[in-house]
Amino acid sequence: xxxxxxxxxxxxxxxxxxxxxxxxxxxxxxxxxxxxxxxxxxxxxxxxxxxxxxxxxxxxxxxxxxxxxxxxxxxxxxxxxxxxxxxxxxxxxxxxxxxxxxxxxxxxxxxxxxxxxxxxxxxxxxxxxxxxxxxxxxxxxxxxxxxxxxxxxxxxxxxxxxxxxxxxxxxxxxxxxxxxxxxxxxxxxxxxxxxxxxxxxxxxxxxxxxxxxxxxxxxxxxxxxxxxxxxxxxxxxxxxxxxxxxxxxxxxxxxxxxxxxxxxxxxxxxxxxxxxxxxxxxxxxxxxxxxxxxxxxxxxxxxxxxxxxxxxxxxxxxxxxxxxxxxxxxxxxxxxxxxxxxxxxxxxxxxxxxxxxxxxxxxxxxxxxxxxxxxxxxxxxxxxxxxxxxxxxxxxxxxxxxxxxxxxxxxxx
Numbered sequence: 001x002x003x004x005x006x007x008x009x010x011x012x013x014x015x016x017x018x019x020x021x022x023x024x025x026x027x028x029x030x031x032x033x034x035x036x037x038x039x040x041x042x043x044x045x046x047x048x049x050x051x052x053x054x055x056x057x058x059x060x061x062x063x064x065x066x067x068x069x070x071x072x073x074x075x076x077x078x079x080x081x082x083x084x085x086x087x088x089x090x091x092x093x094x095x096x097x098x099x100x101x102x103x104x105x106x107x108x109x110x111x112x113x114x115x116x117x118x119x120x121x122x123x124x125x126x127x128x129x130x131x132x133x134x135x136x137x138x139x140x141x142x143x144x145x146x147x148x149x150x151x152x153x154x155x156x157x158x159x160x161x162x163x164x165x166x167x168x169x170x171x172x173x174x175x176x177x178x179x180x181x182x183x184x185x186x187x188x189x190x191x192x193x194x195x196x197x198x199x200x201x202x203x204x205x206x207x208x209x210x211x212x213x214x215x216x217x218x219x220x221x222x223x224x225x226x227x228x229x230x231x232x233x234x235x236x237x238x239x240x241x242x243x244x245x246x247x248x249x250x251x252x253x254x255x256x257x258x259x260x261x262x263x264x265x266x267x268x269x270x271x272x273x274x275x276x277x278x279x280x281x282x283x284x285x286x287x288x289x290x291x292x293x294x295x296x297x298x299x300x301x302x303x304x305x306x307x308x309x310x311x312x313x314x315x316x317x318x319x320x321x322x323x324x325x326x327x328x329x330x331x332x333x334x335x336x337x338x339x340x341x342x343x344x345x346x347x348x349x350x351x352x353x354x355x356x357x358x359x360x361x362x363x364x365x366x367x368x369x370x371x372x373x374x375x376x377x378x379x380x381x382x383x384x385x386x387x388x389x390x391x392x393x394x395x396x397x398x399x400x401x402x403x404x405x406x407x408x409x410x411x412x413x
Contacts, residue, residue, distance in 0.1 A: 032301035033113020033294060034106070037271055037353035038197040039250055043257025044268040046188055048174070048181030051254055053195055055182050057202035058247040060397045064368065066239045067386070067394060068208045071375050072215030074384035079212045079367075080315020082374050095370055096316050100334065102205040102363040103309035107339035109356040110305050111137070112349055114298030116271055120291035130343045134336050137302040141310075141332055142323060161245065163293055164252040171259040178255055192411050193358055196404060200360030202250065203401070205367040206308035211239075213311040213321050270350050302336070309335025362405055368398040 042050040068079055075082060080099070083092045115129030124132070187195055260276055261268055268274070275290035311321040313331025322328050346352035372394045376386040386394065 032106075032110050032201075033116070033271070033298045034109035034197075034353050034357040035201040035250060036113065036253065036274065036294065036297065037109075037350055038194065038201040038357050039253035040257045040261075040268055040271065040274045041194050041354055042198055043254040043259075044261035044266070045194065046191055047258045047262040048178045048255070049186045049188055050191065050195060050198060051178060051181035051251060052183060052185050053198045054202065054247060054250050054254065056185075056400075057199050058243055058250075060400070061203050061246075062240060062243045063393060063397055064203065064208060064371065065211050065243065066236055067375050067390070068212045068371055069215045069239060070384060071371070071381070072212040074381050077212075078311055078315055078320065079209045079371060079374070080312045081318060081320065082212075082315075082380060083370055084315055084318050086374060086377065086380050087370075093316065095366055096312055098363050098366055099205055099209060099312045100309060100331070102360055102367075103209075103305055103312060103335045104338045104342070105356045105359045105363075106204060106206050107302060107305035107309065107335050108342045108346075109353050110298050110302035111336070111339055112298075112343055112346065112352060112356075113271070114295055114302060115343070116349055117291045117295035117298060120272055120275075120287060121295070126349060127344060130340055133299065133302060134340045136299065137306055137336060138332070140303055141306050161249045163289070164249055164256060167256050168252055171256055173255050173259055182251070187407075192408050193354070196361045196408050197354045197357035199401070199404065200357040200362075200364065202246070203364060204360055205363050206305060206312070206360075208367055208371060209312050209315075210304060210308040213307070268350075271353065305339075306332045306336050358408070361401065362408075365398055365402045365405060368394070368401060372398060 039054075042053075071082060072078060077085065080096055083096060087095075111130050111133050112126070114133035115124070115126045118124045118129035118132065119126060257268075257274070260266075261273075266273075271294070275287045307321065310323070310328040310331035313334060314321055314325060314327040317327045319325055319327050323332075343352075372386075372391065374380050375394075376391045378385045
C-alpha cells in the first residue's frame with residue numbers, strides 16, 4: 001500500500017512539473033529592472049510603508065493571471081486573438097494598440113536595465129549598451145522556441161531571486177514594522193507615483209497577454225473536458241507558486257532597500273547605487289554580482305516583452321505567436337526598436353525606469369476590463385465562463401486600479 005501511495009504521489013509530482021513554466025516565465029516580467037527601480041525607490045524613500053502595495057498587487061495578479069490562463073486553456077486563443085475574434089475592430093484595434101504601447105514601455109525599461117548593467121561591467125555608454133542588448137534579444141527570439149527560452153529564463157530568475165532572499169538573513173530588518181507594512185495601506189504625501197510604479201511593475205498588462213499566449217501555445221486538448229479541467233488545476237498551482245515567488249523577491253528588494261538606504265537617510269537617484277544592498281553578502285564583489293544579476297534580469301525580461309509585443313501584434317491579425325510569421329516578427333521588431341528609440345531620448349535612466357512602470361499602471365484598467373468581458377462571456381468561454389463570484393472579484397480589481405489611476409491624475413492637477 002505504501003509503495004502504491006508513493007508511486008501515485010511520484011506520478012502526480014511528475015505531472016505537475018510538466019506544467020510548471022508559463023507562470024515562472026511570466027514572473028520574469030515582474031522581477032525586471034523596472035521592478036528593481038520601483039522597489040529600491042519604495043524602500044529607500046518610504047521604508048516599509050509601501051510593502052502593502054506588493055501584497056495587494058500580487059493578490060490581484062494571481063486572480064488576473066489565473067483568469068487569463070483559463071482563456072488560453074478553454075478557447076485555444078490568447079487574449080489578443082480573442083479580442084480580435086469577439087470584438088468589433090473599432091473597439092479591439094485601439095485596445096490592442098494601447099497594449100502594444102504598454103509592451104514598448106516595458107521593453108524600454110528592460111533594455112535600459114540591461115544597458116545600465118553593461119555600463120557597470122564594461123563601461124559602455126547607455127546608448128551602446130541598449131543597442132547591443134536589443135540585438136542580443138532579437139537573436140534569442142529569432143532562434144529559440146518557448147521551451148528552450150523557458151529553461152534559460154527560469155535559470156536567470158533563480159539567480160536573481162536567491163541573491164535577494166539570502167540577503168534577508170544578513171541585514172537587520174525590523175520584522176514587526178515590515179509585517180505591519182505588508183497589510184496596512186498607506187500613501188505618504190508625494191508617494192503616489194512610486195505606489196503606481198510598484199503596481200505597474202507587478203501587475204503588468206503585457207504579462208496578461210503573454211500568459212494566455214504561452215498557455216495556448218502548448219496546444220492542450222480542447223475537446224476533452226477531463227483534460228481541460230486537469231490543465232486548469234495544474235495551471236492554478238503553477239500560477240500560485242510563481243506569483244508567491246515574485247511577491248517574496250519583490251518584498252525582499254524593498255526590505256533590503258529600506259534597511260540599506262532609508263534607515264541611513266541615503267537618497268537614491270541611480271539604479272547603480274543599489275549595488276550597496278549586496279555588500280553585506282558579497283563585500284567588494286557586490287558591484288559585479290549586482291551588475292550581472294541586473295543584466296540577466298534586463299535581458300530575460302526584454303525577451304518576454306518582445307514575445308508579448310509579437311503576440312499582441314499577431315493577435316490583431318487573428319494569428320497566434322509564431323516567429324516564422326511576418327506579423328509576429330513585425331510585432332517583435334516594433335516593440336524592441338521603438339523601445340530602443342525612446343531610450344535615446346531618456347536623460348535620467350533611473351526616473352525613466354520609474355515612470356515607465358507608472359505608465360503601465362495607466363494602461364492596465366483597459367486590459368483588465370477587456371479580459372473580464374471575454375472570460376465572463378458564455379459565447380467565448382462556453383461552460384468555463386467566469387462564475388458570478390469570480391467576475392465580481394475581477395471587477396473589484398479593475399475598480400481598485402482605476403481608482404488609483406484617478407488619484408494619480410488628480411495629484412498632477
